[in-house]
Every structure is written in structure tokens, then in C-alpha cells.
Amino acid sequence: MEEVETAEELLAKQHRNEKKDLQAKIQSMKNANSLKNIENELEQLQNSSLVQEVSNAVDFLSLGNSDGKNNDLSKQTRTSKAQKRRDKKAAFEKALESQIAEVEVENLTGSRHQEGLKLRQKLMERHLQIREISSDGHCMYRAVEDQLTERGATLSLKELRAQTAQYMRSHADDFLPFLTDPNSGDMYTADEFEKYCNDVADTAAWGGQLELKALSQVLQLPIEVIQAESPSIIIGEEYVNYMRHACGLGEHYNSVEPLKDLANEEEG
Template sequence: MDQQEDLEALQSRHRKEQRDLQARVTQKKKSATKKTRKGVNDECAALEVELKERQTRELAALNGENTEINPNEVDVHEAHYDEAQDTSGENADGIQSSMESLSISSPPSKPIDPPTSNGIRKTLNRAKARLARRAAELDALARKAAEEAASLPNLREQERARMREHFTKYRLQEKEIRADGHCLYAAVADQMDQAGLGLKPRITPTIITEKKLEGSNDTEQDLPGYKAVRHAAADFIERNPDDFEPFLEEPLPFYVHRIRETGEWGGHMELAALAKTYGVKIHVLHGDGRVDKIEPGEDAGAGGDEEKVIWLGYYRHGFGLGEHYNSLRKAP
């Protein structure tokens, strides 16, 4: 994967994290009472600050490790305009920004005298020196970041150790789910199967597969468990747009298509949809011991007096793709 692909993947994950946090913050604020409102607001603010700082560090690390600057690619005319408009030398990108500041439709009121050969040479030398200093600064930042990273504790091992302690506290045992983008849905499917809940979604999923497009009559039972859960989440979101559209950065049809038919990660918003469509409470255990409790809602139609609960384990550092969910079964 090249640098551009890495950046796009990181930006996609950041957008997903921001949407999930916004949904989570909204749910917390809706459930707050007058007595707890201040504490909930403080907690939500802290979560937002933490996410922003972490995403900023990740972007900085990516840019610092992959930025390469070639002074030989400086254009003569760009260097000339840079000297005319940016003599401070503070930014290595001033050459490009100076060119962008010139408007074809609005030419300068005074013509720019063509540079002499000596002027071009001096400007190029100055630009190259500035770019070289900037490249050296970036290299120094990259080395410093690598040294700091090497001295940091092993976050993966720490998170796993804390999770094992919480498993004992709640009498749970972990079923590891493959980290392939479907982990949230596969973990929910495993929980339902192991708990013997036999739950059905409130909305019959719309099954859209290649076989059906060819004329067969696929049913929900023909799909893998994680795929059936994906369809259930997509249909609930699609048919309750007022609850979800405010948190989307794209049109609703595109979003639900990605839930149904791709390996797009699931998050808090999809868990909320699944809790409501299956009429089940979802407990999400974090490494710091926090348990997010996602309620099915009063009109979930779960049926019966016994509360139906499934458990998922959420990992931030334990898996290569980033965020990950495992299924947590009741220990014997």
C-alpha cells in the first residue's frame, strides 16, 4: 500500500471514529438527567478532545514518516514569484502558494520585470536552501517520533491484560473474531447463536446478492451470519432515517449500501440499530473497564420479561486494522 492509500485509509477511519463518537455523545446527552447533565457534558467534551488529539498525532506520524522533498523539482518561475511575495522564508511550500495567488482573470496592475540570470540563480539557491532546511527538520521530527514510539509501553499487551481482568469480573470468556472489517457483525451473530436467543429483526432484511440478481430466491438463511446481521442493520437505518441521517457525511442510500455489500467497519451507530431491530441490550466492554450499554428502546418488541443481553469486547490497540470487536460469551 502506497502513501496515498495509507492516508486515505487513515482519513476514512478518522471520519468513522468521529461519526461514532458523535452518535455516542448524542445518546449520552439524551439519557442524562438534570443531576447528571454536567458530568455527562464534561465526559463528552473529554472524549472529543481525546479523539481529536489522537487523530492529530496519527496524522502527524504518517506525514513525518513519509514526507520526501526534492529541491531539484523547484520551477524557475515559481522560485521568482516566491521571492517577490514571500521573502520571510518561513514555509517551504511558499513557492507553490505564490503561484496559486496569481489570477489569470485579474492580472497584476504592474507588469513583473523578467528576472535576470543572476536573479534566477540567487532565487533558486535561496529556495533550495530553504527546502533543504525544511527536509532536515522533517527528518529530525521523524527520528524523534520513532525514538518516542520505541520508549512507549506496549499498548496492545496492556489492553489485553486489562481485558482479561474484566473477563474474570464479569464471568466472561472471549471468542476471537477474524479482523476483516466484518468483526462487529460477526461478533453479534456469534452472540445470538451461542446465547440461543433466536432473535429475529423487526424489519425483514432486504436480501440483495449476486444470485438473487440472476433470478434465484435467496433467503436470509442462505447468508453467512455476519451478512444477515449487516442486512438487518442496513434495513433498520434505511427505514428510520430521522434517527441516523444527522450523523452521516454522505447520502443515506450510499451509506446503507456500504453496510450491506462491503467490508465497511461497523461502529456505535450500527450497534444502536442492531439493539433496536433485534430488541436486545448490547454491552460493549472496553479495556479501561468501561461498559457501554446500548438499549433496545421501549418499542423494541423484544417480548418476554427476561432481559436479553449480548456482550462484545472492544479493542483499540490489539489488532492490526485498528478498532476491533470480539464476542464475549458467558463463562461456564
């Protein structure tokens, strides 16, 4: 007589079958992953072999074969690059020389050079020559300092600036009307005028006719400004003794001195 399986037995059997099927699927997945890993390893191995072959080929080309032809080719390539660098440098130097020549020609024919020639001609007629002053913002004061040194005075650049600023402050009505805002055209305010005087005293602000006017009053000496394109200007004419002060090449100021040859003749 056949035994009839109970419900519990049927359920247990079903669980065993499901577990078996699940294990089979897991094993199948593992096998698939293993195959994929093997394929990846094979591909990597092939790539590695290919890279090695390429590397070997490059090494062979670098080392060259027994007759040295590849070495010659590499040497020619290096020589060609070196020659190109030399050619480029030579071309640059040639272009630079050409530019320098153009600038020199322009300087000889330019307005600034022509102005300098005219100024020198004027000075020669008066037996004078330029004594160069550096263009550092202090040139006007340095030129006056140079002239004072020739006269035996000992006022420094700093003292000249300070006394110029102080005179302008104490005589504001003589200077303020000539100072205007470059943007609005309005006359300077009191604060702006004070800042202007501070700049005169403490910075390398360029000086002009206003400062020369103040200096002539401080020093009680007339200052003559010799210009290339215009008649000379004498500032502080009420004073007797002259202090020469040459102006040329735009806003730059130089000092003047007797011509060297003439001075030597007088000493002889």
C-alpha cells in the first residue's frame, strides 16, 4: 500500500527542490563570471603583449640596426631642429637691429631731436651749454639746485621743495586762480590747493612756471628759462642778479653752464 505524503512532507520537499534550483542558478552565475574574468584576463594579456611588441619595436628603432641608418636619421632630425632654432634666433636679432636702426633714424629726424638742436644753437650764441639733469620728477628743482651750487649757495632739493610749497600756501591768492581741475575746469578748492602744495613739498611732482615764480620770490633771484621754440622767459625780473635755467624738450628742465672751450680760454 502506497504511503501518502503528508502536507508537511510535501512542503519540505518543495523547499529542497527550490533550494537545489537556486544553488544551480548560483553556480551557473559563478561559471559565467569566471568565463568573463577569463576573457578579461586574456584581453589584458593580449594588450600587454601588444604593448610589449610596440615597445620592442620602438627600442629597436631607437637603437638602430647594425648599419646605423636609424641613428643617422635621428641625428639628422636633431640637427634640423637645432638649425631651426639658430635660424629663428638669427631672424629675431636681424629684426631687432632693424627696429633699433629705425628708432635711431627717427630720433635724428624727430621733433624732439630738432628741438634739442635749436636749444643748443641758442645757448651757443650766448656761450652756454646744457648741463644734463635727470628726468625723475625733480628736474626743475635739481636745475635750480645746480645753479645755486655754482653761486655758492647750499639749499638742498628737499629744502627747495619745502620752501616753494610754504610760499605758495602763504600767498594762495597769487597761485590759486591758475590751478584748475583738469576734468571740470573749476578752480581748485582750498582742500585741493592744500593737497597740491603738499605734493610740491613731499612728492616728485613736476614743477612748472608757478613753482618757478614761488622759487624766485623765495630766493630773491630772477630765473631765466631758455626755450627752443619760444623766446626766453624771465621770472622775478625785479631782482638784479641772474640765475640761468634752461628749459628744453617739452616739460623737462636742464641747467646751463658756460661753454667748456670758452671757460678754458678764460682760465688760460
